[in-house]
Structures are given as structure tokens and as C-alpha cells.
Amino acid sequence: MSNEDIILPSASSLSTLSISDISRTGFGYNPSVGPASNSITPETSNILLNRKTITLTPTSANSIYDKNINSKKINEISLSSLSFLFCEIVNWSHKNSKGIQDLETRLNGLGYQIGQRFLELNKLREGFKTSKREIRIIEVLQFIHGTFWKSIFGKVANELEKSQDVTNEYMIIDNVPLISKFISIPKDYGNLNCAAFMAGIIEGALDSASFHADVTAHSVPLDGFPLRTVFLIKFDESLMIRESLRFS
Amino acid sequence: MSSYYFSIVGTRDNPLYEVEFSSFKTATTSSSTGSSVPGISQFPTNIKEILPFVTNSSLDLIEDFQWTTSSFNLGKIDSFYGLLVYGFITQGNIKFILCFEGSNNNNNGSSAQKYNENSIKQFFVDVNDLYVKCLLNPFYAVNDAITSPDFDLKVKLLAKKYL
Numbered sequence: 001m002s003n004e005d006i007i008l009p010s011a012s013s014l015s016t017l018s019i020s021d022i023s024r025t026g027f028g029y030n031p032s033v034g035p036a037s038n039s040i041t042p043e044t045s046n047i048l049l050n051r052k053t054i055t056l057t058p059t060s061a062n063s064i065y066d067k068n069i070n071s072k073k074i075n076e077i078s079l080s081s082l083s084f085l086f087c088e089i090v091n092w093s094h095k096n097s098k099g100i101q102d103l104e105t106r107l108n109g110l111g112y113q114i115g116q117r118f119l120e121l122n123k124l125r126e127g128f129k130t131s132k133r134e135i136r137i138i139e140v141l142q143f144i145h146g147t148f149w150k151s152i153f154g155k156v157a158n159e160l161e162k163s164q165d166v167t168n169e170y171m172i173i174d175n176v177p178l179i180s181k182f183i184s185i186p187k188d189y190g191n192l193n194c195a196a197f198m199a200g201i202i203e204g205a206l207d208s209a210s211f212h213a214d215v216t217a218h219s220v221p222l223d224g225f226p227l228r229t230v231f232l233i234k235f236d237e238s239l240m241i242r243e244s245l246r247f248s
Numbered sequence: 249m250s251s252y253y254f255s256i257v258g259t260r261d262n263p264l265y266e267v268e269f270s271s272f273k274t275a276t277t278s279s280s281t282g283s284s285v286p287g288i289s290q291f292p293t294n295i296k297e298i299l300p301f302v303t304n305s306s307l308d309l310i311e312d313f314q315w316t317t318s319s320f321n322l323g324k325i326d327s328f329y330g331l332l333v334y335g336f337i338t339q340g341n342i343k344f345i346l347c348f349e350g351s352n353n354n355n356n357g358s359s360a361q362k363y364n365e366n367s368i369k370q371f372f373v374d375v376n377d378l379y380v381k382c383l384l385n386p387f388y389a390v391n392d393a394i395t396s397p398d399f400d401l402k403v404k405l406l407a408k409k410y411l
């Protein structure tokens with residue numbers, strides 16, 4: 001392999017580094033080699049000490065690592081651009097899907113990754129001093145219902161309820177889900193609810209916080225709130241055992 | 249000068265990132281080891297090879313400990329024949345683990361240790377910041393190894409700043 005064929009490390013998930021890939025700059029961790037791949041050498045030590053600016057990747061000069069993601073200022077995007085984007089997402093997923101169930105699964109999967117990322121970002125933005133790690137079911141649900149919901153959808157969810165019959169089921173209820181505001185489901189689509197995307201976000205956040213759960217979206221219209229959606233959160237049985245062992 | 253081994257461990261106990269370095273601070277005084285280059289880790293080979301094992305064995309302790317405290321910084325979680333293990337865990341269950349040899353000189357011990365723990369905490373907090381930035385990249389998925397040279401550079405700069 002010539003030196004020019006260097007793998008762009010920012011796209012690592014598209015290609016994996018092999019044992020023969022040696023970084024030319026001395027920076028960059030190679031998982032197939034281990035800590036020897038990025039150990040500090042006299043040259044890199046010199047760069048670190050003298051704070052020389054070096055170009056490691058095409059985006060080095062203005063990479064995400066130089067940006068401040070911790071700002072308190074809320075950046076809002078317009079509702080119409082979000083709606084058009086989501087419209088396109090539903091359209092695209094629908095084209096690829098085999099049925100209603102499949103479409104919901106696809107939307108859920110797209111939301112899942114957002115949930116994983118947003119959870120970490122949200123905790124970071126709360127600030128290290130003031131925020132705490134959620135370790136109890138009820139606290140993590142309150143966090144998602146409150147802070148988390150507010151930072152994604154601009155308002156807190158309407159209700160948080162516990163199922164009366166089943167111990168491991170909880171419900172988050174939103175009267176007007178932001179993304180399905182302009183979506184009306186045709187009659188022959190059964191009980192499709194495009195808020196499955198939002199359910200995916202919740203599931204991703206809960207899963208990565210190791211509260212394994214299945215989250216589904218159900219339309220439960222009330223007078224005046226035709227779009228009212230219930231997000232049914234069904235926690236894993238093992239979680240209830242953990243909870244009772246730790247906190248009883 | 250003390251050497252450090254820092255690793256980021258994913259949710260499936262898989263290493264995402266590792267780095268070995270030594271303190272940049274004491275490096276200016278010429279040490280008896282003969283090396284004058286600051287930052288190069290001074291772990292002897294017999295310790296170097298057990299570092300990943302020490303880190304992995306501390307994961308059980310972290311997993312037990314993480315449900316008893318709601319703080320991100322777990323502090324000192326283990327010590328293994330003079331190797332101290334400090335841990336930090338994010339909300340998304342990504343663990344940051346730092347191993348280093350405890351210093352033997354006990355003059356002004358407690359205040360020096362306090363200072364040390366604070367700088368380790370600051371180091372963890374700033375690495376968390378970097379990690380979240382990395383996670384926001386759409387080409388990065390949770391539990392992928394972090395191979396970006398920019399990330400590596402930034403972590404080493406933080407190491408130089410705090411440790």
C-alpha cells in the first residue's frame with residue numbers, strides 16, 4: 001500500500017484499520033495494534049510541548065473537537081424544515097418497507113441512534129457539577145420526560161404514568177407530538193403512528209443508559225387532542241430485579 | 249515521573265481507545281531514567297503487558313459500583329500491587345479508566361493526593377467532552393474504536409495540561 005492510500009480515519013466505521021496501517025503523523029489510535037500505535041515519540045512529544053499546529057486530517061483546522069458544544073444558547077431550527085425532513089424520512093422508509101410493522105421498525109431504528117447521542121450530549125450540557133448519573137428507573141424516566149424532552153422538542157412531555165396492571169410498564173404521553181403535527185394517517189394504514197421515530201429516540205436513550213426497554217408509540221386520541229400519543233415503555237424483567245436488589 | 253495508561257471502554261467491555269504516556273510536568277528536571285523526552289511512558293515491560301488486564305479486571309468493580317453512586321466520577325476504584333486505578337463513567341455506560349503507579353514519597357502526602365485526584369477528575373471531564381463530540385459524528389457509532397488522529401492529539405494535550 002502506498003503512502004498516498006492512507007485511510008481517512010474520520011470514516012473509520014466504513015473501513016477498519018489493519019495491523020499494517022501505520023499512522024504517518026504518530027497520532028491516531030489503531031485498535032489492531034493497541035497502545036503501541038499511538039505511543040508518544042520524541043517527535044510527537046515535541047509537537048505537544050510546543051503546541052505546534054499540525055494538519056492531521058483534511059478537517060483538522062476546524063474539526064468538531066475545536067467547537068464548543070456545551071453552549072447554553074438554544075439553537076432552534078424552523079418547524080417547517082424539520083417537518084419537510086421528517087416527511088422525506090417517512091417517505092423513504094415507506095418506500096423500502098414491506099408493511100406497516102416494518103415501516104414502524106425502520107422509523108424506530110432511525111430514532112434509536114439519535115437517542116444514544118442525545119443522551120450523552122444532554123448530560124454534558126447539564127454541566128458536570130449540577131448533573132448526576134441516572135441510576136433508578138423512575139429518575140431516568142423523569143429525566144427523559146423533562147429535561148431530555150425539552151431539549152429535543154422544546155417542551156416537556158405532558159404526562160408520565162405507571163401502568164396499574166403490569167409492574168414493568170410505564171407511559172410517557174405527549175398531547176401533540178412535534179414531528180407528527182402535520183401528518184394524517186390514511187384509513188387503510190391501520191394503526192400506524194409515525195411517532196415510532198420518537199419511540200426510537202426514547203428506546204435508544206434508555207438502552208444506552210442500560211435501562212433496557214421496548215418502546216412503542218400508540219395513538220390514543222382525546223377530545224381536542226386528535227394526535228395524542230402514548231409511548232409505552234416496557235422494561236426488561238431483569239431490570240426490575242436489579243432495582244429491587246439495589247434499592248429496597 | 250509517573251507513567252499513565254488511559255483507556256476508554258465501551259458497553260460491551262471492548263476497548264475504544266488506549267494511550268500510554270507519562271507526566272509532562274516533572275519531565276523538565278532530568279530524571280535518573282536517562283530519558284529526557286517528556287511524555288514517553290516509562291512503564292517497565294512486565295507492567296506494560298498487564299495494564300490491559302488490570303483495566304479489564306476493574307470493570308467488575310465499576311459495574312458493581314456504578315449502581316451505588318449517581319456521580320460520574322467514580323474516583324479510585326482499585327489498586328493492584330501499587331498500580332492505582334481511577335474510573336469515570338458516562339450516562340451512556342462508556343467507562344474511562346486511568347491506571348498509574350502510585351508515588352512512594354509521602355511528604356505532604358494528603359494535599360498532593362488531593363491535587364492529583366482533582367486533576368484526574370478534570371482530565372476525565374474534558375475527555376468526556378471530547379468523547380461526546382466524537383459521538384456526534386454521524387460516521388461514528390457507539391462502541392466503534394476511536395481512530396481519529398485529531399481525537400488522539402486532543403487527549404494528549406489534555407494529558408499534558410492536567411497530569
